[in-house]
Amino acid sequence: MGRVAIEQGYFTIPDDPAEPPRLLGSKCPRCGEHFYPRRLVCARCLHQGTEAVLLGPTGRLHTWTYVHVPLFAKKDGSVDAYGVGQVDLPEGPRVQAILVGGPDDFEIGMELELDLETLSSDEDGNDVVIYRFKPTAGSGRVA
Amino acid sequence: MRIEGAAVAGIGMVRFGRYPERSGAELARDAGLAALHDAGITLADVDEAYVGYIQPAAMVGIKAMKELGLTGLPVTHIENASATGLVAFREAAWAVASGRAEVAMALGFDKMTDMARGAPSRGMGRDQLDSTILPAAYFALWAQRRMHDHGTRPEHFAAIAAKNWNHGALNPLSHRQTDHTVTVDEVLASRMVAEPLTAMMACPADDGAACAIVASTDWVQRHQPDRRMVRPIASALQSEAYSPGHTFLGPVVGPATMTSTTARLAYEDAGLGPDDMHLALCHDAFANEELEYYELLGFCAEGEGEKLLDAGDTALGGRIPFNTDGGLIARGHPGGPTGLAMVHEIVTQLRGEAGARQVEGARRGLAHLVGGGSVCTVNLFEAD
DSSP states (O other): OOOOSSSSSSSSOSSTTSSOOEEEEEEETOOEEEESOOSBTTTTOOOOOEEEEEEHHHHHHEEEEEEEEOOOOOOOSTTEEEEEEEOOOTTTTEEEEOOOSOSSOOOTEEEEEEEEEEEEOOTSSSEEEEEEEOOTTTOOOOO | OOOSEEEEOOOOOOOEEEOOTSSHHHHHHHHHHHHHHHHHHHHHGOOOOEEEEOOSOOOOHHHHTTTTTTOOOOOEEBTTTTEEEEHHHHHHHHHHHHHSSSEEEEEEEEEHHHHHHOOTTTTTTOOOOOOOOOOOHHHHOOOOOOOOHHHOHHHHHHHHHHHHHHHOOOTTSOOOOOSOOOOHHHHHHHHHEEEEEEEEGGGOOOOOEEEEEEEEHHHHHHHHHOOEEEEEEEEEEEOOOTTTTTOOSSSOOOOOOOOOOOOOHHHHTTOOOOGGGEEEEOOOBBBHHHHHHHHTTTTSSSTTTHHHHHHTTTTTTTSOOTTTTHHHHTOOOOOOOOOHHHHHHHHHHHHHGGGGGTTTTEEEEEEEETTTTTEEEEEEEEEE
């Protein structure tokens, strides 16, 4: 039994559960722009043939909201309210994802770190995981 | 390029609402027949049709068209998410302006309540990571950032929602009808959906159909000599332009610059500017959008939207009334027909037939929609 991604091709699942995942991104060898998720053609200079890179695991919160209805698309029906944010990775891409924490835990500009959450288990007994962002230690909301 | 030689010959719509007992094809038929009747023609006179809908099944549009007749006319399906209806109209207008058709139809319909109930939808089977988050959340993210940048308060968003609910009460074709004046406090007190957006700041999920018939100005002059002619004069359509920090994954609002760029192109095509408009309809699926579009459509400078709102300039009776028919929030937003309901409202206003919500002396109007965070269209209309 191990951990499997809800969908292949978007993020790593480290062997060590204490290690944060990374996002599977692309870098343009000509203009240097980074992208998430992976793409073949550079969206900035239209160069064909980007390089595979790993992005994150930290970023800064650009904006966030707290949603008061059950998690959309029933990925996790037990969750009736949750945070959503846009996170700016140091490499450039802005990533939209679920946030870990309560309605009072977030502030624009705070540092967040990628984290894996278990949603369910598959028929082989593996944990099915999705990535989310959580506040890094010490980056809690300034009082 | 300015649209020359085309005019709206007929409009019709089925009031948006919930129609569990009626099929989308029936709704489309009734809107189509209303528009044909308004134009004084039958399908035999229509040279070409563009049918727009968001619902996922293939060839639904041509099946709906058969309810109006089987005349062999060319039918093209259009799908651009929320912008579908205006894009179908744009194609009909250009089919006439190009000379290819003398009379063209744009027909939109959808049953969003079927999709909301979990019928097979386009979203299923797509990237799963792409469909995790509630649509209200993307707009709430935009609202939260504006509050951070400009000091906007939830009361501003509530004031826009209340205005549009109250506009809707003056429109017999609005889905939502209230028996009292909706207040800012009432909007703020409604159920919280995604902070700071409450349920009354959001459009409903509903069903409906709307249709517009475009004909050459010669045809309209000949057949409708006693009616004030309303002409589409510009239609700009843009998709996203890349800029650093672009969000690719997950349904998103899309770059705000998409609206300002599209509006600029439409104004340039028409040789006009925002000061020349007398009313505007915009994509207010969530109330904070309308505040942003005051600025992005050029009606005030960046960061000045709250002043425009507070002055009452965007309410009926103000300098540039927005969403005079109730907007997506009150009139409704089934998807495919939404843009054609906007055409219906602008034509009604420019004909001077809007009754209690008439914008006095209105001669020019603007209709804006975004679709799926990936496209934007701005359309300008002018009456003689």
